[in-house]
Amino acid sequence: MTKQADPKLLVDRYRLMWVIRLHEEALKVLFTQGKIGGTTHLYIGQEAIAAGVIAQLREDDYIVSTHRGHGHMLAKGGELRPMLAEILGKFTGYCKGKGGSMHIASLEVGNLGANGIVSGGLPISVGSGLSAKMRGTDQVTVVSFSDGATNEGNTHEAMNLAALWKLPVIFLFENNHYAVSTEVSRSMAGGMKNRAAAYHIPIQQVDGNDFEAVHFAAEEAIDYVRSGSGPYLLECETYRIEGHYYGDPMVYRSKEEVDAWRKKGPICRLEQALVERGILREAECREIEAEVRKEVEDAVAYAENSPEPPIESIFEDVFTEEGA
Amino acid sequence: MTRTMTIKQALNEALKEEFRRDETVIIMGCDVGVRGNPFGITLGLYDEFGPERVRDTPISEAAIVGACLGAAATGSRPIGEILFSDWITIGMDQLVNQIAKIRYMFGGKINVPLVIRAPVGAGGGQAAQHSQSFEAWFSHVPGLQVVMPITPYDVKGLLKTAIRSNDPVLFFEHKRGYEIRGEVPEEDYTIPFGEAVVRREGADVTIVAISIMVHKALAAAESLNQMGIKCEVIDPRTIYPFDYDTVLQSLDKTHRLIVTHESNRRSGIGAEIVSQVVERGFDLLDDHPVIVAGLDVPMPYNRQLEAMVIPSEEKIKNAVLKLMD
Numbered sequence: 001m002t003k004q005a006d007p008k009l010l011v012d013r014y015r016l017m018w019v020i021r022l023h024e025e026a027l028k029v030l031f032t033q034g035k036i037g038g039t040t041h042l043y044i045g046q047e048a049i050a051a052g053v054i055a056q057l058r059e060d061d062y063i064v065s066t067h068r069g070h071g072h073m074l075a076k077g078g079e080l081r082p083m084l085a086e087i088l089g090k091f092t093g094y095c096k097g098k099g100g101s102m103h104i105a106s107l108e109v110g111n112l113g114a115n116g117i118v119s120g121g122l123p124i125s126v127g128s129g130l131s132a133k134m135r136g137t138d139q140v141t142v143v144s145f146s147d148g149a150t151n152e153g154n155t156h157e158a159m160n161l162a163a164l165w166k167l168p169v170i171f172l173f174e175n176n177h178y179a180v181s182t183e184v185s186r187s188m189a190g191g192m193k194n195r196a197a198a199y200h201i202p203i204q205q206v207d208g209n210d211f212e213a214v215h216f217a218a219e220e221a222i223d224y225v226r227s228g229s230g231p232y233l234l235e236c237e238t239y240r241i242e243g244h245y246y247g248d249p250m251v252y253r254s255k256e257e258v259d260a261w262r263k264k265g266p267i268c269r270l271e272q273a274l275v276e277r278g279i280l281r282e283a284e285c286r287e288i289e290a291e292v293r294k295e296v297e298d299a300v301a302y303a304e305n306s307p308e309p310p311i312e313s314i315f316e317d318v319f320t321e322e323g324a
Numbered sequence: 325m326t327r328t329m330t331i332k333q334a335l336n337e338a339l340k341e342e343f344r345r346d347e348t349v350i351i352m353g354c355d356v357g358v359r360g361n362p363f364g365i366t367l368g369l370y371d372e373f374g375p376e377r378v379r380d381t382p383i384s385e386a387a388i389v390g391a392c393l394g395a396a397a398t399g400s401r402p403i404g405e406i407l408f409s410d411w412i413t414i415g416m417d418q419l420v421n422q423i424a425k426i427r428y429m430f431g432g433k434i435n436v437p438l439v440i441r442a443p444v445g446a447g448g449g450q451a452a453q454h455s456q457s458f459e460a461w462f463s464h465v466p467g468l469q470v471v472m473p474i475t476p477y478d479v480k481g482l483l484k485t486a487i488r489s490n491d492p493v494l495f496f497e498h499k500r501g502y503e504i505r506g507e508v509p510e511e512d513y514t515i516p517f518g519e520a521v522v523r524r525e526g527a528d529v530t531i532v533a534i535s536i537m538v539h540k541a542l543a544a545a546e547s548l549n550q551m552g553i554k555c556e557v558i559d560p561r562t563i564y565p566f567d568y569d570t571v572l573q574s575l576d577k578t579h580r581l582i583v584t585h586e587s588n589r590r591s592g593i594g595a596e597i598v599s600q601v602v603e604r605g606f607d608l609l610d611d612h613p614v615i616v617a618g619l620d621v622p623m624p625y626n627r628q629l630e631a632m633v634i635p636s637e638e639k640i641k642n643a644v645l646k647l648m649d
Contacts (some may be wrong), residue, residue: 123390
């Protein structure tokens with residue numbers, strides 16, 4: 001029998017995955033209504049990774065997130081209200097409406113920031129890893145990136161330095177198969193296993209849509225890194241169900257391909273396990289979903305009713321002292 | 325008590341004093357540790373403060389700059405060193421897209437108290453990829469402070485301010501300036517950003533000179549003085565923030581402006597300074613402002629060609645004479 005996680009934990013993470021999913025679903029509606037500016041990158045289909053890795057970090061651990069980062073923030077303890085307020089550009093948002101979907105950060109929850117540059121976070125994780133090590137804490141940093149980031153120089157420089165200095169960093173490779181429109185087989189030479197080996201970074205490759213597989217692999221990765229053994233690479237294979245951004249016409253892949261992955265989606269798989277093991281009944285699953293839907297609706301209402309940033313704030317926050 | 329020392333020694337002293345003063349200060353870069361930097365700027369740091377705080381890195385600019393950011397955001401006060409400022413380009417994403425913007429993007433929630441030090445400047449026959457000065461690029465990016473001092477007193481006081489600043493600073497040191505000597509007090513002092521210094525007073529022409537050009541402008545002013553032309557030479561010391569008040573006060577007296585910098589002219593910092601002065605003080609000017617800057621070509625290797633590209637004392641002098649004609 002394969003290893004099974006504690007039922008209470010499973011229900012908790014199942015719920016978290018719904019929070020992430022329904023947050024993203026709400027964004028689709030808001031985007032269609034023209035209430036979200038710019039662009040928004042949805043985490044739909046990848047929920048098991050945030051729930052499996054990030055949700056088991058300590059409050060004082062760090063994450064460095066990506067442009068597809070809403071799920072990371074929610075899994076690290078981010079709250080729906082300031083999340084949605086930020087994405088609607090409101091003053092009550094995590095970044096006072098200045099960051100938006102791609103730039104959500106909060107030191108209180110240990111999120112050093114989502115990032116509009118696909119490999120931009122990796123060098124930053126080297127720094128937070130270094131400072132944790134120098135301060136003598138056992139904090140770990142999880143830096144997420146996807147296949148699109150694997151071929152930029154930032155990624156290689158960061159892996160080299162983290163390995164060289166044995167820093168407490170988990171490189172979380174969320175292989176969602178697509179960099180904008182390019183499938184990973186057409187973009188990445190060598191594969192992550194070889195690259196990790198080149199830097200002497202241990203790697204585990206798991207099915208990123210299987211919550212328990214991700215959870216247990218992450219447990220191992222976190223233990224390894226927290227004990228001071230150096231960085232770790234966790235590759236979770238998943239699939240970007242939505243387009244690169246919401247509204248992407250997706251001419252580069254077939255409906256059949258997307259549907260096949262949809263059937264392997266992380267939420268339905270965990271739900272099936274919960275029901276099969278008698279942890280939840282189907283009706284209880286629907287109750288959880290409905291409950292979360294209410295929470296998201298409440299947060300959307302909060303965000304919509306929140307004030308716009310005051311005009312005076314335009315020059316604030318560039319420096320710690322204005323005019324510095 | 326003051327002593328005479330070189331810019332190189334003043335930088336070294338500033339680093340050592342700040343390392344002693346604040347144990348969260350660290351430095352990382354290629355050659356900063358065991359070797360003490362090719363110019364000797366970090367000599368002795370490795371021995372006194374150890375390999376944890378004085379970190380030799382691979383040649384890995386993106387990782388150096390990014391690691392400074394991550395460390396600064398989580399409680400350290402890092403100094404990143406780029407061996408030649410030309411190679412900042414390899415860490416450009418981390419500097420321009422990350423460091424400069426993080427505080428603003430995140431609504432003021434994350435501070436990045438860090439300094440990136442890098443030697444700038446030409447004149448050593450080092451050709452096109454080891455001779456550039458990018459002050460105009462970086463002062464264009466909101467969120468970065470750009471510092472470019474050129475006396476031992478100033479480098480020491482401003483480097484201390486940079487290290488103590490809670491916001492990111494680019495600290496540019498001119499390679500030809502390291503041996504310049506000057507007086508430095510023994511006691512601890514800092515110099516605020518955004519305060520220019522009038523290096524020489526004069527009533528006929530205002531010369532705003534950046535970095536190494538200060539010394540060339542002073543030499544030109546001395547020679548023009550013998551011809552009866554009085555130049556006022558202003559050293560802004562910091563490019564951003566920039567002290568326009570001191571320049572405008574000077575123009576109130578001279579009504580003529582020359583701006584000189586070593587980097588090439590096109591879209592250079594001179595263009596910004598002139599445009600600001602024209603907007604703020606057009607009526608103060610009796611004549612059009614003049615920019616004496618590098619030629620708009622990559623730096624040639626040949627010494628004779630290089631000397632033609634770099635603005636000289638002679639070129640400043642000629643510009644003044646033409647303006648006074």
